[in-house]
Amino acid sequence: MIKVMWFLKRAPHLTQAEFADWWLNRHAKDIAADQAPYLKRYVIDVRVEDESGLAGKPSTDPEWDGIAEQWFETEADYNAVYARTDRPTRADTLAHTSAFQRLVVREHEQDLGAGS
Numbered sequence: 380m381i382k383v384m385w386f387l388k389r390a391p392h393l394t395q396a397e398f399a400d401w402w403l404n405r406h407a408k409d410i411a412a413d414q415a416p417y418l419k420r421y422v423i424d425v426r427v428e429d430e431s432g433l434a435g436k437p438s439t440d441p442e443w444d445g446i447a448e449q450w451f452e453t454e455a456d457y458n459a460v461y462a463r464t465d466r467p468t469r470a471d472t473l474a475h476t477s478a479f480q481r482l483v484v485r486e487h488e489q490d491l492g493a494g495s
Contacts, residue, residue: 380450380452381450381456381457382449382451382483382484382485383447383448383451383457383481383483384449384483385446385447385449385479385481386479386481387402387444387445387446387472387476387478388476388478388479389475389476389477391477395425395426395444396428398445399425402423403423406475407423409467409468410449410468414449417451417452417456417457418451418460419451420448420450421447421449423445425444426441426443426444426445
């Protein structure tokens with residue numbers, strides 16, 4: 380299993396709420412349609428806008444506004460999507476982000492034990 384994590388920073392003209400709305404309600408559907416049948420799982424993690432009630436707040440704002448997690452069964456499935464030159468979702472991503480970065484990983488789930 381290949382997992383791709385995309386770190387996204389919203390475009391300056393978007394509020395955090397507008398960015399989340401675009402990503403969750405429009406872009407996610409386009410990604411799912413464009414990457415079928417290769418994409419096996421897709422999770423969007425949107426940054427919490429107000430962390431004032433949470434312990435351990437960092438001293439500076441996070442660099443990224445959200446993370447997308449994509450799972451592909453094989454490297455061939457991943458390449459079937461990302462080796463294409465006709466990426467219909469790319470222009471939409473560029474219009475709604477000021478930066479993005481990819482990290483390809485292999486997950487190693489840990490057993491937390493019976494007491495956790």
